[in-house]
Amino acid sequence: MSRPIEIRTSPHLKRARTVPQIMLGVVWALLPICAFAVFQFGLSALLLLVTTTAVAMGTEYLFARLSGRGNTLNDWSVVITGLLLGLTLPPGFPLWMAAVAAFVGVALGKSLFGGLGFNVMNAALVGRAFAQAAFPVAITTWTPGFAPGRFQEPIPSTLTPPLMQPIPVKDWIGGLNIDGFTGATPLALQKFQHIEVSGLDLFTGMVAGSAGETSALLIMVCGLWLAYQRLLDWKIPVGVMLGAVLIALPFWLLDGGVYPTPWFVLCSGGLMLGAWFMASDMVGSPETPWGALVYGLFIGALTVVIRLFGGLTEGIMYAILLANAAAPLISAVTQPRVFGTRKERRS
Amino acid sequence: MAETTQPGTGAKPTADPFNRQESLTADTFLRGLWQENPVFVMLLGMCPTLAVTNSAINALGMGLATTFVLLGSGALVSLLRHLIPKQVRIASYIVIIATFVTVVDYAIHAISLELYASLGAFIQLIVVNCIILGRAEAYASKQRLLPTLVNGLGMGLGFTLALLSLGSVREILGSGSLFGYPLFGEDFQPWLVMVLPPGGFFVLGAWLLLFAWLKQRRERRPLASAGATSHG
Amino acid sequence: MSGTLPVQTSTPAPATPAPATPGLAMLMTLGLIAAISGLLVATAYEYTAPIIAEKERIATEAAVLRILPGAVAKRDFLIAAQGGLTPLAANGDGGGASDAAEGSIVYAGYDAQGQLQGLAFTGVGTGYAGPVKVLFAYDPERQLIVRSKVLKSNETPGFGDKLDKDPAFLKNLEALDTRLDATGQTLANPIVTVKNGTKTQPWQIDAITGATLSSRAMGKAANQAAQRAAPAIQRSLALLAQPPRERP
Numbered sequence: 001m002s003r004p005i006e007i008r009t010s011p012h013l014k015r016a017r018t019v020p021q022i023m024l025g026v027v028w029a030l031l032p033i034c035a036f037a038v039f040q041f042g043l044s045a046l047l048l049l050v051t052t053t054a055v056a057m058g059t060e061y062l063f064a065r066l067s068g069r070g071n072t073l074n075d076w077s078v079v080i081t082g083l084l085l086g087l088t089l090p091p092g093f094p095l096w097m098a099a100v101a102a103f104v105g106v107a108l109g110k111s112l113f114g115g116l117g118f119n120v121m122n123a124a125l126v127g128r129a130f131a132q133a134a135f136p137v138a139i140t141t142w143t144p145g146f147a148p149g150r151f152q153e154p155i156p157s158t159l160t161p162p163l164m165q166p167i168p169v170k171d172w173i174g175g176l177n178i179d180g181f182t183g184a185t186p187l188a189l190q191k192f193q194h195i196e197v198s199g200l201d202l203f204t205g206m207v208a209g210s211a212g213e214t215s216a217l218l219i220m221v222c223g224l225w226l227a228y229q230r231l232l233d234w235k236i237p238v239g240v241m242l243g244a245v246l247i248a249l250p251f252w253l254l255d256g257g258v259y260p261t262p263w264f265v266l267c268s269g270g271l272m273l274g275a276w277f278m279a280s281d282m283v284g285s286p287e288t289p290w291g292a293l294v295y296g297l298f299i300g301a302l303t304v305v306i307r308l309f310g311g312l313t314e315g316i317m318y319a320i321l322l323a324n325a326a327a328p329l330i331s332a333v334t335q336p337r338v339f340g341t342r343k344e345r346r347s
Numbered sequence: 348m349a350e351t352t353q354p355g356t357g358a359k360p361t362a363d364p365f366n367r368q369e370s371l372t373a374d375t376f377l378r379g380l381w382q383e384n385p386v387f388v389m390l391l392g393m394c395p396t397l398a399v400t401n402s403a404i405n406a407l408g409m410g411l412a413t414t415f416v417l418l419g420s421g422a423l424v425s426l427l428r429h430l431i432p433k434q435v436r437i438a439s440y441i442v443i444i445a446t447f448v449t450v451v452d453y454a455i456h457a458i459s460l461e462l463y464a465s466l467g468a469f470i471q472l473i474v475v476n477c478i479i480l481g482r483a484e485a486y487a488s489k490q491r492l493l494p495t496l497v498n499g500l501g502m503g504l505g506f507t508l509a510l511l512s513l514g515s516v517r518e519i520l521g522s523g524s525l526f527g528y529p530l531f532g533e534d535f536q537p538w539l540v541m542v543l544p545p546g547g548f549f550v551l552g553a554w555l556l557l558f559a560w561l562k563q564r565r566e567r568r569p570l571a572s573a574g575a576t577s578h579g
Numbered sequence: 580m581s582g583t584l585p586v587q588t589s590t591p592a593p594a595t596p597a598p599a600t601p602g603l604a605m606l607m608t609l610g611l612i613a614a615i616s617g618l619l620v621a622t623a624y625e626y627t628a629p630i631i632a633e634k635e636r637i638a639t640e641a642a643v644l645r646i647l648p649g650a651v652a653k654r655d656f657l658i659a660a661q662g663g664l665t666p667l668a669a670n671g672d673g674g675g676a677s678d679a680a681e682g683s684i685v686y687a688g689y690d691a692q693g694q695l696q697g698l699a700f701t702g703v704g705t706g707y708a709g710p711v712k713v714l715f716a717y718d719p720e721r722q723l724i725v726r727s728k729v730l731k732s733n734e735t736p737g738f739g740d741k742l743d744k745d746p747a748f749l750k751n752l753e754a755l756d757t758r759l760d761a762t763g764q765t766l767a768n769p770i771v772t773v774k775n776g777t778k779t780q781p782w783q784i785d786a787i788t789g790a791t792l793s794s795r796a797m798g799k800a801a802n803q804a805a806q807r808a809a810p811a812i813q814r815s816l817a818l819l820a821q822p823p824r825e826r827p
Contacts, residue, residue: 020679066560097536108549112556133540136789163523165536366619427612432605439612446616450623460634481772543735 006096019116022282023076024089029082029222030277036218037211041091041143042150044158045211050204051095053082055102056123063111077116081106084124084277087212088270088317089131092143092169094160101131106129121324122138122281125317132317132321138166140313142185142208147176185209187269189315190260209269216267232280238301239296240275241266247304267306284324291327291334298330299323352395371494373441379501385478386509386551387558392478396510397547399469403526405508408462409469413452416473417482419447421499424487431488440483441474448473478506509554516550532572642698643686646716646726650688650696656815658683658807664815685808693822695719700813702804703732706796708733711742713800717757717813719819724801731784742797748787752797757805758780764810765790772798 037045060078064070072078085102105127110119132139143155157166186197186207201207205215213219227234244265251259265271279285279299286295299319306315323330353567368376385391395413400406420443424431431439452470456463463470473479482502487495515525521541540546641651656664664685686699698717711734716726720802729743741748760767768782770794778785786794786803812819 094536100538133545134538135536136539138536160536163531163536164534230490312394354615423615428610430611432608435605435609439609442609442612442616446619449620453623453627453631457630457634460638477782 004205005196008235019077020075021079024158024231025228026080026277027076027083029226029231029281030080030087031271032222033087033212033215033218034083036205036215037087037091040145040205040214041211042147042154044143044150044153044154045086045091047095047158048089048091048093048098048211049083049086051098052086052089052102053079053128056082056085056101059067059103059106060111060115062109064115069115069317071113075116078106078110078123081110081123082123084273085127088128088210089272090139090142090209091145091211092141092155092157092166093131094138094157094166096136096160097131097138097166098161100134101127103127104130105249114119117283118161119283121321122278122284125278125324128317129321135253135265141166141169143169143173144176144208145214149249154239156188157327185313186204186264187307190264190268190312191307194258196264197268199261199263199267213270213273216272219276223272223280226276226280232282233285233292235292236285236296237275239293239298240271240279240295240300243297243300243302244304245300246272247301248308251308259308265307269307269314270316271300271303274303274320276314279323280322281324283318284327286327286331286334288331288336291330293332295323295327298326298347369490369494371497375494376501379422379498379503379505380508381505383502384505384509386501386506387554389478391481392476392506394472395469395476396513396551397544399466400478400510400517400547400550401521401542402465403511403514404462405465406502406510408455408459408466410507410510411453411502412470413473413476413478413506414500415451415454416444416447416449416476417479417499417503417506419450420444420479421487422492423447424483425490425492425495428488436484436488437480440480440488444483445474469526478502490517509519512554513547513550516553517546521546525553585705586812639686642728642730643688643716646714646728647686647688647697649690650701651691652689654687654689656819657687658685658811664818667683668817683807684707685812689822695819697725698805698819701803702800702802702807704796704799704801704803706732706734707790707792708735711793711796711800712774713742713797713804714802715752715801717727717805717812719808719816720758721754722758722809722813724752724757727752727797727801732793734775734790734793734796738787739793741787742788742793745787748785748794751778751784753803755784755801756780756808759810759813763794763813766809770798770802770805776809791797 001330034049037049041303053108056078057073061071061073061219064072076278082102085105086098089098089101101198108130109121109126110116113119128139141157143157147155155169157169157171160166170196186202189195189197197207201303203215203217205218207214223232223237226232229238245262248260248265249264252261260268268273275296279296299316302319303315306318312318379385381388383389386393391455392413395409399409411443420440424440424441427439451456455466455470482499486498490498519525519530520538522537523529523535529535538546541550590593599770609699640653644650647653655666655667658786667684684700688696690696690701698719699714700717701712701714703712705711712730712731714728714730715724717723718725727749729740732742733743736741740808743749755770756768756771758767759765764784770782770784772784772786772791774791775786775788784794784798
């Protein structure tokens with residue numbers, strides 16, 4: 001009765017996850033959202049995602065080479081940046097502008113700080129913020145989803161020649177014969193005309209908006225998978241949603257005719273995508289447990305404040321960028337007490 | 348600063364290294380253009396650099412106005428350098444600089460109302476441009492008239508060149524034109540951010556990055572020329 | 580910078596201890612510098628002042644004549660405190676219009692035959708980034724503002740500059756109602772900017788989407804200018820009808 005002795009490591013010892021593993025997990029989680037974006041907006045969304053990802057990778061490669069860091073593409077992080085950027089842009093966004101945004105996002109938001117791990121802010125949002133500042137009209141031009149023939153030809157403005165103004169999409173939208181499409185996102189409708197799109201449509205993504213932010217349900221499912229895999233800190237998205245609801249609820253109770261319902265606040269615009277995929281970016285968020293929650297609450301609250309009282313319809317982008325900047329401070333003030341020590345008042 | 352670190356050839360052997368006379372060389376002029384460029388190397392005069400470089404014309408006007416003030420105040424400070432007591436020198440320099448700024452303010456107003464309107468308060472603010480006070484304190488107050496003029500001209504042109512390089516990039520991207528001449532035709536999509544204040548920071552940063560990278564590359568080249576990739 | 584550091588001097592004693600400058604010498608030096616400065620500034624002013632005044636006059640005239648098509652000559656009037664207009668010595672000593680507060684001036688444009696072609700006045704409204712100054716053309720017979728031109732604005736490029744370009748917005752200012760009320764003191768209906776797409780009355784301005792604050796500035800400027808100038812103009816129509824004197 002001799003059996004060969006089987007040698008195993010103790011079950012509680014695990015190999016630490018490597019950076020490429022984590023990043024690849026996030027890429028997998030983003031793919032369903034990308035697929036839905038392509039399904040909803042057709043060829044344009046595909047071209048947009050390919051462009052932002054390719055330019056982001058090219059920029060990363062170029063700057064890594066120039067600064068002598070070798071090839072940094074294989075950690076997959078820049079792919080996330082490219083995909084996220086593409087998902088936050090309107091589907092008919094001219095490709096050359098998307099390329100500019102991707103270049104600026106990666107170069108200014110990441111490479112100049114020294115690459116992955118050193119960037120202060122989410123690179124995709126830096127790129128989007130630049131595009132918002134440079135091309136404010138193009139980035140708020142929305143086109144309807146589920147257009148007939150969307151897989152055969154792209155939205156006309158997508159193929160705008162470089163440096164030129166976007167090709168007008170008004171005639172194209174008119175030719176689609178879609179009733180009641182005003183070119184306004186649910187957020188804009190709510191803000192300026194106090195018309196609330198039905199919650200179910202928002203949840204499932206049957207509305208106008210950026211390429212990948214329309215379906216709150218899908219984003220949440222993908223995000224939950226990431227959280228289940230421990231690839232993101234669940235406290236951050238929860239904090240964002242909680243913060244948004246906490247600010248939105250009193251206003252809605254006060255005057256439901258003017259202010260949106262908390263459900264609408266959660267499901268509209270980029271809040272879901274921001275909460276699950278951008279705010280939770282490990283580099284830009286605080287590493288302490290309480291810090292993560294505070295950081296999330298801050299983002300959610302600020303987003304709703306910007307939406308309700310700011311000139312813009314959407315505020316998640318600036319909220320996350322600001323919170324990224326504040327993250328080191330949040331970490332510093334929420335340092336947990338080291339076990340066995342007394343709380344000391346620092347001089 | 349370089350006059351304090353480089354052993355000048357014509358320096359009189361005096362105890363105080365800050366008070367030596369400089370002989371006139373090509374370097375006196377060229378230093379301001381490149382080696383000690385007020386914007387790209389010394390990072391002085393940031394206020395006009397960022398504020399009025401939203402078009403090439405504005406940048407050129409500002410640069411030339413500053414050059415004029417540099418030359419005029421430098422000449423006067425240099426001429427009066429033995430007369431001005433140490434205790435009131437800063438006050439004297441400021442009065443002299445303010446004089447020339449006022450003169451240039453009138454001159455621009457008379458030359459072009461449009462330029463005057465777009466430069467606005469920044470003409471008057473040349474008074475507090477530290478390039479000018481810095482030159483008066485560090486150079487003109489110690490040197491003879493001719494080197495002061497030549498050095499001031501170099502500095503002024505270096506400043507103008509820097510402003511122009513910012514202004515042209517910002518105008519090309521922000522308005523699709525250069526010196527007011529459209530480059531891309533009707534359909535050009537202006538990059539709004541470029542004519543707004545953030546554009547100034549972006550473009551300045553980009554130029555500084557380029558120069559720092561070039562400098563680094565030049566220093567590295569003798570050691571290893573393998574890393575030199577062609578770069579458009 | 581290194582010059583200001585407290586450098587440890589190698590020599591035991593400073594080579595040249597700064598001699599105490601007597602106060603009188605300081606005063607004299609400063610006086611000399613002040614004199615030189617004064618001379619330079621005065622000379623520059625003397626030389627440039629007439630050129631500047633002339634250029635500004637030409638610029639104003641060009642703007643007024645551009646906004647009043649058909650006009651070839653202009654006269655300036657001042658809105659007097661009593662509520663009428665008084666002629667202003669337009670080509671006096673070069674200063675002319677710039678002396679009086681610009682907001683109180685009404686420019687009248689005449690064609691070659693001396694017929695009144697229209698009036699122009701400026702108004703100021705606060706926009707997104709400070710005041711927006713606008714020149715308005717006014718038709719005294721129909722009591723309408725018929726044209727506008729932004730003279731000065733710091734509004735965000737791409738949004739605020741639509742005030743002068745957006746054809747739909749400019750339509751607002753082609754027939755903006757400025758009728759006076761029964762007393763003849765104020766406008767029957769103050770000019771207001773309304774939200775995009777909700778204009779129903781001829782005294783309303785339809786705002787530009789995305790540039791609401793700038794559009795409001797335009798409305799405020801029009802209202803302020805018309806409230807001030809329109810009553811005075813209506814009271815002084817006889818004066819305005821006189822053809823301008825020949826230019827010297």
